[in-house]
Amino acid sequence: MTRSGSAEAQFIRAVPRRGASVPLTLDGQAIMATEGESVLAALLSQRGFLRRLEFGGEPRAGFCLMGACQDCWVWTETGGRLRACTTPVAAGMALSTATPALRP
Amino acid sequence: MADIVIIGDGPAGMNAAAVVHAHGHRPILITESRQAGGQGYRRPSPGLELDMPSLMGSEAGKYLALHARFEAIRSAIDYRQNTLVWNIENRTLHLLRDGVASTQSFDALILATGAMDRIAPVPGWTLPGVFTLGGAQVALKDQGCFIGRRVAFVGSSPLLALAAQQYRKLGADVVVIADTTPLLDKVAALPSLANSPRTLLRGLAYLGGAWRAGVPVLNGVTALAIEGDDHVIAITLKDSGNRDRRFACDAVALGYGLKPETQLAELAGATLVYDETFRLWLPRTDAYGRAGPGLYLAGDGAAIGGADAAEASGALAAHAALADLGFAEPGATMLGLRRRVGRLRAFQQGLARAFAWPVAQIGALADSVTLCRCENVSVGDVRRAMDQELGPVEINRVKAMTRCGMGRCQGRVCGPSLQEIVAGHAGIAGAAAGRLRVQAPVKPIALAAADAIS
Numbered sequence: 188m189t190r191s192g193s194a195e196a197q198f199i200r201a202v203p204r205r206g207a208s209v210p211l212t213l214d215g216q217a218i219m220a221t222e223g224e225s226v227l228a229a230l231l232s233q234r235g236f237l238r239r240l241e242f243g244g245e246p247r248a249g250f251c252l253m254g255a256c257q258d259c260w261v262w263t264e265t266g267g268r269l270r271a272c273t274t275p276v277a278a279g280m281a282l283s284t285a286t287p288a289l290r291p
Numbered sequence: 292m293a294d295i296v297i298i299g300d301g302p303a304g305m306n307a308a309a310v311v312h313a314h315g316h317r318p319i320l321i322t323e324s325r326q327a328g329g330q331g332y333r334r335p336s337p338g339l340e341l342d343m344p345s346l347m348g349s350e351a352g353k354y355l356a357l358h359a360r361f362e363a364i365r366s367a368i369d370y371r372q373n374t375l376v377w378n379i380e381n382r383t384l385h386l387l388r389d390g391v392a393s394t395q396s397f398d399a400l401i402l403a404t405g406a407m408d409r410i411a412p413v414p415g416w417t418l419p420g421v422f423t424l425g426g427a428q429v430a431l432k433d434q435g436c437f438i439g440r441r442v443a444f445v446g447s448s449p450l451l452a453l454a455a456q457q458y459r460k461l462g463a464d465v466v467v468i469a470d471t472t473p474l475l476d477k478v479a480a481l482p483s484l485a486n487s488p489r490t491l492l493r494g495l496a497y498l499g500g501a502w503r504a505g506v507p508v509l510n511g512v513t514a515l516a517i518e519g520d521d522h523v524i525a526i527t528l529k530d531s532g533n534r535d536r537r538f539a540c541d542a543v544a545l546g547y548g549l550k551p552e553t554q555l556a557e558l559a560g561a562t563l564v565y566d567e568t569f570r571l572w573l574p575r576t577d578a579y580g581r582a583g584p585g586l587y588l589a590g591d592g593a594a595i596g597g598a599d600a601a602e603a604s605g606a607l608a609a610h611a612a613l614a615d616l617g618f619a620e621p622g623a624t625m626l627g628l629r630r631r632v633g634r635l636r637a638f639q640q641g642l643a644r645a646f647a648w649p650v651a652q653i654g655a656l657a658d659s660v661t662l663c664r665c666e667n668v669s670v671g672d673v674r675r676a677m678d679q680e681l682g683p684v685e686i687n688r689v690k691a692m693t694r695c696g697m698g699r700c701q702g703r704v705c706g707p708s709l710q711e712i713v714a715g716h717a718g719i720a721g722a723a724a725g726r727l728r729v730q731a732p733v734k735p736i737a738l739a740a741a742d743a744i745s
Contacts, residue, residue: 248419252426
């Protein structure tokens, strides 16, 4: 069992989105999102998970998508946290899939 | 001027605001969201080229009318978006917006907090690719995305067929619509559904469409497992003929009806009563939505009733609040709304039988299945804690011992299943297991924000 987290996109775009490109970083890698996207949709359109569970490290990708279950909180490089499903992307966001305490 | 505060900007909150405004007052409408409409009637996020009226189908007229009514008053009310109400204490609301805390008092409080999906665990349900049924719809309406390329819709809800129809319409591959309630139970519930034939026919039309398109539509299934290592690859089910069925997929939408968001109502002083039909703790209100002095509940957060009931009950609660404050005479409008809300909610009682919460299936879950996804607590962890000498049989004590329900979602997801596991393992009635108590903050906030006020 690898439990590494899938690199393949989980979300599939159904309808186009107009808007400016918004540059972010995830674990230090530059990624492009589009204005109006949620952090969750931006990340899951490019990969298969958002974060690792504090208990055991299994990958998680959110669940309720409406701000109730709190499964999609991701860390920022500065040690803050944001709820990915209800937070729109903003230029310069630096996100991390790892809990700060667990980072190398 | 009295402060009339409404929390939530779904159909109930939007309509409550419209009624208060129409009587010459300026309501304060507070919402966590950025797009009005709640979950069902939510507006797409800016820039999304989504044809909502087409997606809403037969409900497009209501969707457009509701938003047009709201747009007309939007600039005339005190509308506070992106604002979390995280506590209610001594008739004061504690708010948080962009990390800045504040408080707000009220003379009348109308809670229109809506609902989320009720979830029953299944082996593999914490895998990436498994989302709530409502979440599958939000992904589409709010973000224009499918939760996966090949999606299984599983649970027990009339919304399974609706969401599957929306996904198919925009080009997703729906691999199965699988409902745990047997077909015979649905037929038995028909008489109680007959007084709202339009809703019933709409549901049947969605199912008929799926069936004609070759989508397997199964009733009376048991979900066995969602397979995958680090993402979903298939779901296995036992069908009503006791055959094992496997459907390859990369996403699962899971939903067993809706569960009111009652946390703020409880903090505001509403009494919660166990409902045997829904097997949920629901806030007690009178026929107008009154839940205490100056406290009114409307929409799915008060009692599951769907969008039509939400619109009507929002208006009704606003009329009741205005009458109680002495700003309006209770009149024929109020009586008409009361009848309409009663009729629509009675229909949901029938739906709760046709799409039943799978109590026996939850009781039969293996010890290894994850029950609390926040704290990673298994069904077996709960049963073993209860089996100890003097082990707990009350749900809050089970929570204290196992941490099940203590995580960041505060039992929103695991609560109803934990209730069944505890009741089932102790051999007691659902209500006798007790009720998970809510605590502020109702959603996670930074400690600094709480300190700023206290």
